[in-house]
Amino acid sequence: xxxxxxxxxxxxxxxxxxxxxxxxxxxxxxxxxxxxxxxxxxxxxxxxxxxxxxxxxxxxxxxxxxxxxxxxxxxxxxxxxxxxxxxxxxxxxxxxxxxxxxxxxxxxxxxxxxxxxxxxxxxxxxxxxxxxxxxxxxxxxxxxxxxxxxxxxxxxxxxxxxxxxxxxxxxxxxxxxxxxxxxxxxxxxxxxxxxxxxxxxxxxxxxxxxxxxxxxxxxxxxxxxxxxxxxxxxxxxxxxxxxxxxxxxxxxxxxxxxxxxxxxxxxxxxxxxxxxxxxxxxxxxxxxxxxx
Amino acid sequence: xxxxxxxxxxxxxxxxxxxxxxxxxxxxxxxxxxxxxxxxxxxxxxxxxxxxxxxxxxxxxxxxxxxxxxxxxxxxxxxxxxxxxxxxxxxxxxxxxxxxxxxxxxxxxxxxxxxxxxxxxxxxxxxxxxxxxxxxxxxxxxxxxxxxxxxxxxxxxxxxxxxxxxxxxxxxxxxxxxxxxxxxxxxxxxxxxxxxxxxxxxxxxxxxxx
Numbered sequence: 081x082x083x084x085x086x087x088x089x090x091x092x093x094x095x096x097x098x099x100x101x102x103x104x105x106x107x108x109x110x111x112x113x114x115x116x117x118x119x120x121x122x123x124x125x126x127x128x129x130x131x132x133x134x135x136x137x138x139x140x141x142x143x144x145x146x147x148x149x150x151x152x153x154x155x156x157x158x159x160x161x162x163x164x165x166x167x168x169x170x171x172x173x174x175x176x177x178x179x180x181x182x183x184x185x186x187x188x189x190x191x192x193x194x195x196x197x198x199x200x201x202x203x204x205x206x207x208x209x210x211x212x213x214x215x216x217x218x219x220x221x222x223x224x225x226x227x228x229x230x231x232x233x234x235x236x237x238x239x240x241x242x243x244x245x246x247x248x249x250x251x252x253x254x255x256x257x258x259x260x261x262x263x264x265x266x267x268x269x270x271x272x273x274x275x276x277x278x279x280x281x282x283x284x285x286x287x288x289x290x291x292x293x294x295x296x297x298x299x300x301x302x303x304x305x306x307x308x309x310x311x312x313x314x315x316x317x318x319x320x321x322x323x324x325x326x327x328x329x330x331x332x333x334x335x336x337x338x339x340x341x342x343x344x345x346x347x348x349x350x351x352x353x354x355x356x357x358x359x360x361x362x363x364x365x366x367x368x369x370x371x372x
Numbered sequence: 373x374x375x376x377x378x379x380x381x382x383x384x385x386x387x388x389x390x391x392x393x394x395x396x397x398x399x400x401x402x403x404x405x406x407x408x409x410x411x412x413x414x415x416x417x418x419x420x421x422x423x424x425x426x427x428x429x430x431x432x433x434x435x436x437x438x439x440x441x442x443x444x445x446x447x448x449x450x451x452x453x454x455x456x457x458x459x460x461x462x463x464x465x466x467x468x469x470x471x472x473x474x475x476x477x478x479x480x481x482x483x484x485x486x487x488x489x490x491x492x493x494x495x496x497x498x499x500x501x502x503x504x505x506x507x508x509x510x511x512x513x514x515x516x517x518x519x520x521x522x523x524x525x526x527x528x529x530x531x532x533x534x535x536x537x538x539x540x541x542x543x544x545x546x547x548x549x550x551x552x553x554x555x556x557x558x559x560x561x562x563x564x565x566x567x568x569x570x571x572x573x574x575x576x577x578x579x580x581x582x
Binding site: 103104106107108109110111113114115117118120121124125127128131132134135137138139141142144145146148149152153155156159160162163164165166172174176177178179185188220221222368370372 | 378381382384385386388389391392393395396399400402403406407409410411412413414416417420421423424427428430431434435437438441442446459461462463464465466467468564567568569571572
């Protein structure tokens, strides 16, 4: 007999399609995920291969860079092994013509500097009507101190007399041998040994005391004493010392200090007397003199 | 599907996913390692190459400096780093003077100053005319005149090097007469300084720029 009130037990209901899917699908989904991860993994493997190739290329480049760096370092070391300047520790003199200045240097250090006078650059005709000239330049280039002179005497070159004669409108008489020049009072100017003398009518001889500014002038004639005579050696003109540079050029003192700092000389390098004293003490024979 | 089968499927699926994930993690680690190694090697190579370029530049500078100091006779040396021009004779320094260097500009038809060994190609004096290039007027914001050959446009003295750059003095006429301006790709010195140097150089005098 059935209970009319209590319904019969229902048949277990079949799971719904959704529930069945929920129960069965996840493993399939997970397998799908695994497959996707696997596919991604293959992509990563390709990326690894690419990165690996890049690493190898970069390491090869690094190796090459190391070799290049070593070669460059060797090259720099080889260059540095060569001396960076003239050998030795020689001091030298530099003279600027444009700036009329002298430097005494050792390597790149200035040991002494002062103003100087250098050549005017002017020209003087050797004889009237002649095309030959003297040019009063200080020579550019490399000279050297050939010797050091104390109390140097100036042996005026011919241009000194030519210049003076031109300035004072005198004629020149180059005294030589047995030549005599009458003075007008019966005496004559003549050579006697190493002197230019005034020979009196009685034969008495008076040597001339010639020096710069006191040249021998008779009437309108300027007497040029021969080289080697005492009258062709002027004291005091070059100061107390001279550094002789050869070929008639030198660095010396002056009796015209106002000329210092200007282009005023006939080619020599003039300095103040107190400066040539310093240079004379500092500079040794053989010192290069570079004039620019 | 029975519950047992479902559990088994779950276990297998999870295991497969875990294995795949682990494999992928391993791959990612490998990729990171390779990428990092490549990156490290690239950075090291970049740095080393830069160092090598710098070393080569230093070697070039040192070589040119030594060549200038071992050159017999007169030579000019221009140090770009300290902006100084040096007159040398037999490697001994006669005169060292400050200069200004003209950087290349976009408008200028001039190259930047390069290091190297050159020779003096032209020497100009104060009375020489210089054909001022049209681009220079344009760069200075000036109209290009009909006649561009200007006497003294490069100052009291000027030297042109074999590869084109000029060393000139500050002029009083022309588009370069401005103490705040240096012609691009050129070297400018004070008039008094350069006038004391140029009487010593002739065509063919070696010039070292380093």
